[in-house]
Amino acid sequence: MTGPPFRHDSFAEPAREFHDRDLLSDPTPRVVECHSTGSSLVLGSVQRFTVVDDGAVQRHGIDVTRRHSGGGAVLVVPDGVVWFDVVVPGDDPRFAAASEDVTKSMRWLGGHLLTALGSLEVGAVAMHDGPMTCTDWCRLVCFAGTATGEIELDGRKLVGISQRRSRNGSRFQCAVHTTWAPDLMVSLLAPPRPTAAQLPPVATLDASIARALPGALVRVLNGL
DSSP states (O other): OOOSOOEEEEEEEOHHHHHHOOGGGSOOOEEEEEEESSOEEEEOTTOOGGGBOHHHHHHHTOEEEEOSSOSOBEEEOTTTEEEEEEEEETTOTTTTTTTTOHHHHHHHHHHHHHHHHHHTTOOSEEEOOSSOEEOTTTTTBGGGEEOTTOEEETTEEEEEEEEEEETTEEEEEEEEESSOOHHHHHHTBOSSOOOGGGSOOBOOOOHHHHHHHHHHHHHHHTTO
């Protein structure tokens, strides 16, 4: 089955501006990169701002915003995280079989991410295919748990995925770290909060490979 080719877009702007974009209003299949021009703590769509230590984010000069999809907080630092969204119309023939089921749709994207990582010669990666594994802090911190369809490297979470669905289609929001700074992450949160040692280890990619992942994913989605 074929459909219109996935487009590859990119925006260099504050994370707040990127997450204010209603990408589903134009349900063109595409992978959209966010090159954040500043540091931002990105909360899940239902998280309250009370989870944030206001004094800490001000001291570190970190903006706080919400994304369109659920899950826990992600600290986006320029050159420390590669963030990209995958926009898929619900009637896209390549996605239609998974479009009505959240778990199937996560596996759909996870499978394509595995192929893209393989094309970049990243070994020891696997898709988490069971139920969500959740630590005591996974509702607070995105990378403290692993959902179905997310990607692990040597047993550690590598690619986090969250999803927003509408009548126009699905918007998957993806993040992969090139550096992991748990001490800074937890310092930005209001009590009760974990220590850095209480967060599970997170896998990272070499920056050049991480930056190449969205383009590799576009090629895989387009069958190239």
